[in-house]
Amino acid sequence: MIVVPTAIWAHYAGDAAAWLSAGAMARWQFRQWPAQGRSLSVQSEPSYFLTLACCAVIGAWVIGSLNLSSGGHFIPSHSIAGALIGGIFGVEAWKWRHGIRQSTGGAFVAPLCVGIVIGRLGCLFSGLPDQTYGTPTQLPWAVDLGDGIGRHPVQIYESLSMVTFLVVYLAALSAGRPWARYHAFHAMICVYAAQRFLWEFLKPYPTLIGPLNLFHLLMVGLFVYGIIWWDRGRADDEPSIAGAV
Helix, strand or coil, rough: CCCCCCHHHHHHHHHHHHHHHHHHHHHHHHHHHHHHHHHHHHHHHHHHHHHHHHHHHHHHHHHHHHHCCCCCCCCCCCHHHHHHHHHHHHHHHHHHHCCCCCCHHHHHHHHHHHHHHHHHHHHHHHHHCCEEEEECCCCCCCCCCCCCEEEEEEHHHHHHHHHHHHHHHHHHCCCCHHHHHCCCHHHHHHHHHHHHHHHHHHHCCCCCHHHEEHHHHHHHHHHHHHHHHHHHHHHCCCCCCCCCC
């Protein structure tokens, strides 16, 4: 069992590090593939980013709080998955209003992956108060977060999953693979939803339907969204929109 030093402030430090790292990744990505940045700027305007930010914050707090609140007790919390879902909902509504059919998420894929990876490490070092810990296990890589109980390091599982996707995505983008040029955001959504659905079985969250908790159900919805919009976007696979994903 691995003893992990924890402190509640690590959550906020992790959030700050996640934002800074995501910003650095976005800057690097736009230098490597400037067409992505140009495509996003052509298809969007300031209200796009305002809508994205507001809906992501609302989604983070609403879904995070709903997940932990049960039995009439309200427990405020926020969630990475909730922010992602809220942001998607807001952007899709904005695009519908402005008549935009093409996906605008490609520019956010690498920054989102980096943000999730770093943010999850912050959750790990926040310990038990963060309430993102895993269920007890006897596996040799179990972590002790301060209560002497070995637990699944679910935060590391998620970080490793997204690091793996990021490496594959950047390699595919460099090689000019069509899915990485046109459908990267939807591919990321599918991968994120699938791996998150799996790790949710290793978390002690309140269940809603059988063994499934709120995030299980939300991840099914995210996965379906990714598949449907990926298929819908196949008609847009033209060189003229190589920067739009």
